[in-house]
Amino acid sequence: MGETARMSDVLELVDVSVVRDGRALVNDVSWSVAEGERWVILGPNGAGKTTLLNIASSYLFPTTGRVQILGEKLGGVDVFELRPRIGMASSALAGKLSQRATVLQTVLTAAYGMTAGWQESYEDVDERRARAFLDRLGMSEMLDRRFGTLSEGERKRTQVARALMTDPELLLLDEPAAGLDLGGREDLVRRLGRLARDPYAPAMIMVTHHVEEIAPGFTHVLLIRQGKVLDAGPVDSVLTSAALSHCFGLPLIVERQGDRFTAHGLPLA
Numbered sequence: 408m409g410e411t412a413r414m415s416d417v418l419e420l421v422d423v424s425v426v427r428d429g430r431a432l433v434n435d436v437s438w439s440v441a442e443g444e445r446w447v448i449l450g451p452n453g454a455g456k457t458t459l460l461n462i463a464s465s466y467l468f469p470t471t472g473r474v475q476i477l478g479e480k481l482g483g484v485d486v487f488e489l490r491p492r493i494g495m496a497s498s499a500l501a502g503k504l505s506q507r508a509t510v511l512q513t514v515l516t517a518a519y520g521m522t523a524g525w526q527e528s529y530e531d532v533d534e535r536r537a538r539a540f541l542d543r544l545g546m547s548e549m550l551d552r553r554f555g556t557l558s559e560g561e562r563k564r565t566q567v568a569r570a571l572m573t574d575p576e577l578l579l580l581d582e583p584a585a586g587l588d589l590g591g592r593e594d595l596v597r598r599l600g601r602l603a604r605d606p607y608a609p610a611m612i613m614v615t616h617h618v619e620e621i622a623p624g625f626t627h628v629l630l631i632r633q634g635k636v637l638d639a640g641p642v643d644s645v646l647t648s649a650a651l652s653h654c655f656g657l658p659l660i661v662e663r664q665g666d667r668f669t670a671h672g673l674p675l676a
């Protein structure tokens with residue numbers, strides 16, 4: 408199939424800007440994500456990363472430009488039909504979850520949309536799916552723990568399991584490793600890496616500030632600074648010391664060690 412098939416890309420942004428108070432939070436961005444790709448959005452605080460993710464999740468309409476998500480034009484489709492096809496994990500969403508619900512209930516309720524309570528009776532098949540995702544995220548021992556009592560790392564892993572529950576075609580992760588200690592980060596990076604390398608897993612877009620959080624299996628990087636995309640493409644061609652220095656606004660050395668990345672600044676003269 409030709410050009411029309413290309414347009415059914417997972418995500419397509421054409422000349423997209425988001426303007427608030429006369430300022431472009433995202434400035435003239437064109438970007439496409441194809442099936443099977445796993446993207447990292449990398450950039451400093453305030454660069455526009457979350458804004459891009461909010462567009463990809465259909466929650467934010469751009470001021471100008473065109474957006475197509477999972478083959479549907481934003482503005483031309485009922486977003487309530489689109490949203491179950493998109494999985495999202497972010498601290499903003501986590502803040503809206505019931506702190507009293509158990510881990511198992513937190514994941515199960517995803518199958519019934521954000522507002523559903525857990526008193527409903529769930530199908531056995533849903534419960535089996537929820538247990539399987541929690542097992543994959545290393546949460547099997549904590550199914551009955553209340554969400555509000557979890558550590559930051561346990562919360563993040565529960566949120567990823569929850570985001571997978573609706574069998575999404577697009578998985579969006581906003582800073583999944585933020586606030587985790589070294590062990591927690593490495594554990595999550597390994598699990599996200601396993602997901603990223605799974606050919607049956609959905610297309611993924613992960614927002615981060617740190618190259619250390621890029622799991623093996625992620626295929627593409629988008630660098631953003633002050634709302635402008637500096638570069639977007641395969642990990643190895645985009646993640647250079649020069650590009651990262653430009654993006655974060657100071658001299659940085661990025662190194663690849665095996666299938667992981669590290670970055671550090673140069674000593675002051």
Ligand SMILES: Nc1ncnc2c1ncn2[C@@H]1O[C@H](COP(=O)(O)OP(=O)(O)OP(=O)(O)O)[C@@H](O)[C@H]1O
Pocket residue numbers: 427428432450451452453454455456457458459616
């Ligand atoms: N509704 C809004 N009105 C005005 N400015 C906004 C609004 N939402 C976000 N911003 C600003 O837009 C810029 C981009 O925000 P965004 O949250 O997308 O950045 P980010 O790259 O995710 O940052 P961080 O890494 O700090 O989370 C920031 O300067 C933010 O203050």
